[in-house]
Amino acid sequence: MAPGRVQSGTITTVSFALATSIPGGGAPTAGNNRATSRNGTAPIFSVGATGNVLPVEVRSNAGQVTLRATTTGPLTNTGGNTIPISEITVASSDSALPAPTIPATGLGPTINVSTGGPGSGFTQVTQRAADWTFSYANTANRPAGTYTGQITFTASSP
Numbered sequence: 001m002a003p004g005r006v007q008s009g010t011i012t013t014v015s016f017a018l019a020t021s022i023p024g025g026g027a028p029t030a031g032n033n034r035a036t037s038r039n040g041t042a043p044i045f046s047v048g049a050t051g052n053v054l055p056v057e058v059r060s061n062a063g064q065v066t067l068r069a070t071t072t073g074p075l076t077n078t079g080g081n082t083i084p085i086s087e088i089t090v091a092s093s094d095s096a097l098p099a100p101t102i103p104a105t106g107l108g109p110t111i112n113v114s115t116g117g118p119g120s121g122f123t124q125v126t127q128r129a130a131d132w133t134f135s136y137a138n139t140a141n142r143p144a145g146t147y148t149g150q151i152t153f154t155a156s157s158p
Contacts, residue, residue, distance in 0.1 A: 011150070012051065012054055013051055014049065014050070014051050014052045014054070014088075014134045015049070015050040015051060015052075016047050016048070016049050016050075016052070016136040017047070017048050017049075017050070018045060018046075018047055018048075018138075019045070019046050019047075019048055020043050020044070020045055021043065021044045021046075022043050022044075023041035023042075023043075023044065045138075047135075047136050047138055049134065049135070049136070052133060052134040052135070053131050053132070053133050053134075054131065054132045054133075054134065055129070055130075055131050056097065056129070056130055056131070056132055056153075057128065057129040057130075058097060058113050058126055058127075058128050058129075058155050059126065059127050059128075060125070060126040060155070060157050061124055061125050061126075062124065062157035062158070063115070063123075063124045063126075063157055063158065064112060064113075064115065064126075064157065064158065065112070065113040065115075065126050065155055065156070065157050066110040066111065066112055066113070066155070066156050066157070067098075067099075067100045067110065067111050067113060067153060067154070067155050067156075068100055068107060068108055068109070068110045068111075068153070068154050068156070069090075069100040069101065069102045069103065069108040069151055069152070069153055070103075070106065070107050070108065070151070070152045070153075070154065071085045071086075071102060071103055071104070071105055071106065071108075071149065071150070071151050071152075072105065072149075072150065073085070073105050073149070074104070074105070074149065075087075075088075075147035075148060075149040076147060076148065076149065077143075077145035077146055077147045077148070078145065078146075079143065079145055081142065081143045081145060081147070082147075083142055083147050084104050085102060085103075085104065085105075085149045085151065086101075086102050086103060086104040087136060087137040087138070087139060088102050088134055088135070088136060088137070088149075088151070089102065089134070089135050089136075089137055090102065090132045090133065090134055090135075091132070091133045091135070092130045092131075092132055092133075093130045093131040093132075093133070094128065094129070094130035095114075096113070096114035096116075096117070096128050096130075097113055097114070097128035097129065097130040098111050098113070099130075099132045100153065102151055110156075113126055113128055113155070114126075114128065
C-alpha cells in the first residue's frame with residue numbers, strides 16, 4: 001500500500017462548510033436582527049471543504065477493473081431536511097483512475113479503470129493511484145444544519 005493510502009473498509013469523512021461575507025461589512029454576526037454595515041452589494045457565499053481530497057489506489061491482476069459508487073439516499077440533517085447526495089461531485093487527478101458519478105440513490109454507473117500502470121508489463125495487471133477531490137455543487141438554497149450521508153465505492157473485476 002502506497003504512503004497516504006487508506007486500507008479498504010475504512011470510512012473517510014469529508015466536510016463542507018458554508019461561509020458568508022457581506023461586502024463592506026465582513027462576516028455577519030450569528031443571531032436574528034443583528035445589525036451589520038454593508039455597501040448594498042449582495043452577500044457572498046462560499047463553500048469551504050475539509051478532508052475533501054481522498055487518495056485512492058486500485059491494484060488487480062484479474063484484467064479489467066470497474067468502479068461504481070453506491071448511495072442509500074440523500075444527505076440528511078436532524079431536522080429532516082435533505083440535500084441530494086448527487087450534489088457531491090468527485091474529480092480525479094488521473095484520467096486512468098477516474099472517479100465514478102455519484103447517484104442520487106442506489107447504484108451508479110460503472111466506469112473502467114485503465115489497465116497497466118507503473119512497472120506493469122502485463123495486459124491483465126492494473127496498478128493505478130490518484131487523488132479524488134470532492135466538491136459540493138450547491139445548486140439551491142438549503143436550510144442550515146449538519147447533513148450526513150455515505151457513499152460506498154466498489155471495485156470489481158469479472
